[in-house]
Amino acid sequence: MRITPQMPGLAAMAGELWRARETLILLSRRDLLVRYRRSIIGLLWVLFKPGMSTLIFAFVFGRLAKLPDHGVPYVVLVLSAMIPWQFFSGVLTEAGSSILANHTLITKVYLPRLLLPLSCIPVNLLDLAAGLAMLALAMAWFGCVPQWPVLLLPLAVLPLSLVALGAGLWSAALLARFADMKNVLPYLLQFGMLVSPVAFSSSLIPDHLRPWYALNPMVAPLDLFRASILGSSYALDPALILPSLGTGLLLFFTGVLAFRRLERDFADVL
Amino acid sequence: MSSDTIIRAVGVAKRYRIHAGAPVSLHETLGHALRLRRPPRQWQEFWALRDLSLTIRRGEKVAFLGRNGAGKSTLLKLVCRITPPTSGYIDVEGRVASMLEVGTGFHPELSGRDNIFLNASILGLTRRQTLERFDRITAFADIGAFLDTPVKHFSSGMYVRLAFAVAAHTEPDILVIDEVLTVGDVAFREKCREHLTGHGQADRTMLMVSHELEHLVRVATRGVVLDQGQVCFDGPIADAIDHHRRLRPAEVARG
Incomplete structure (x- = not known):
């Protein structure tokens, strides 16, 4: 093997990741064990935040503002997008801090650096599953019966994960380089949630804003979650979904490229 | 590369940029980008290695000597791929x-x-390789009944014994060691040295940096003295140590 100043090719990076898959599993397992070992009610804490936000949004936007609810309880409408949003937010935050949190794995040993943001996915998938279980309980409580599209739910996880990982790679690369990103991130997340279909339905967006709205990479994953959970009452608009999937893919690929470019300096700047 | 050459460095240089004054912030970077100006040069350049060429054969035990900042640790980091060459x-x-x-x-x-x-x-190591070595690792670390205890409850001695035991049993083609042989108590250090010089290590190539010259004499066979990022002596370890002592008698006496 030749060590040179040049960046590795994408194929070489993929091969290296594949050879390191056992390390990825062990790193993910470490994060899982650590998150749930110290607190018995760890899972309940994971559900507390989206649960509280959902109740507040349902009160403000459903009860006070009386926004359209597609014939389902507003709590269920919000929760069906809040749970995937929580996944996005979790992956973005944890992948973003993964380089700083594991700095000895960067400065004292070589391993494919992509493993660190990647290893944040499984633990957040578990949280996602727990959130969906909470959603199922809420739906049972309100007597909502899911229709056949709910079977397609696993398919919605793929675009969600790609967008979350893309954003996570961008924030990991930038956080290692610029310390002030840490202060910007919470505001970006808060802003992102307000311009995404979490507290309201995409049907509310007026026609002249729809082309812009469709550029938000989170519109497609969130609406796909909602449509599969709420069934025929929540119609998907391909003019929103397809451009949004496109920007999502763009975010992912540029995230990989940005990470590859900046990871070369990680050991020197940490 | 000839068949027994295991590492060949050709014209290797490594530049670090040491930022002077305030650290670079996103705000400054964005500000310069928006005004389409090149940022002022706020860093000093430091060449840790300059045009270094070196060949190491399989099984050689090479110690790198030189004063602080001579480039020893940088060279090891390059070989480990922790940081790329310039x-x-x-x-x-x-x-x-x-x-x-x-x-x-x-x-x-x-x-x-x-x-x-x-x-x-x-x-x-793969999972299978770790399983094969598992008993040897735990025996070497001598942690007995604490195997399933969280390591935060370990004494610091047990912790470093376990950590060293894992690293010492990875059995790589090239083992890169920087100052870690000062861990544990005297008896354990002796055990580590015996492990590194014992049988089965003849084919293992080792690159090491240590301020404990007495230790280097026992483990290394070849000494490379670096000065300002370049090789200034390369030969048998005893001669290299002499050269190193002549280079900086004051510092060696202090260290």
Whole structure:
């Protein structure tokens, strides 16, 4: 093997990741064990935040503002997008801090650096599953019966994960380089949630804003979650979904490229 | 590369940029980008290695000597791929394992067993290889009944014994050691040295940096003295140590 100043090719990076898959599993397992070992009610804490936000949004936007609810309880409408949003937010935050949190794995040993943001996915998938279980309980409580599209739910996880990982790679690369990103991130997340279909339905967006709205990479994953959970009452608009999937893919690929470019300096700047 | 050459560095240079004054912030970077101006040069350049060329054969035990900042640790980091060279290249044959720190990747909440598997994997072993070595690792570390206890409850001695045991049993083609042989108590250090010089190590190539010259004499066969990022002496370890002492008698006496 030749060590040179040049960046590795994408194929070489993929091969290296594949050879390191056992390390990825062990790193993910470490994060899982650590998150749930110290607190018995760890899972309940994971559900507390989206649960509280959902109740507040349902009160403000459903009860006070009386926004359209597609014939389902507003709590269920919000929760069906809040749970995937929580996944996005979790992956973005944890992948973003993964380089700083594991700095000895960067400065004292070589391993494919992509493993660190990647290893944040499984633990957040578990949280996602727990959130969906909470959603199922809420739906049972309100007597909502899911229709056949709910079977397609696993398919919605793929675009969600790609967008979350893309954003996570961008924030990991930038956080290692610029310390002030840490202060910007919470505001970006808060802003992102307000311009995404979490507290309201995409049907509310007026026609002249729809082309812009469709550029938000989170519109497609969130609406796909909602449509599969709420069934025929929540119609998907391909003019929103397809451009949004496109920007999502763009975010992912540029995230990989940005990470590859900046990871070369990680050991020197940490 | 000839068949017994395991590392060949050609014209290797490494530049670090040391930022002077305030650290670079996103605000400043964005500000310069928006005004389409090149940022003022706020850093000083420091060449840790300059045009260094070196060939190492399989099985050689090479110690790198030189005063602080001569480029010893930088060279080891390049061989481990922790940081890329600024120019030049290094050809490396086989698996490299780094011992720049003991217990890299150890997590205090995980048990000794979990940490063995994670640490070994980070150092490049497959699960199967770790299983094969598992009994030898635990025997070497001598942690007995604490195998399934979170390592945060370990004494510091047990912790470094376990960490060293994992690293010492990764059995790479090239083992890179930076100052880690000062861990543990005297008896354990002796055990580590015996392990590194014992039988079965003849084919293992070792690159090491240590301020304990007495230790280097016992483990290394070849000494390379670096000065300002370049090789200024390369030969048998005893002669290299003499050269190193002549280079900086004051510092050696202090160290």
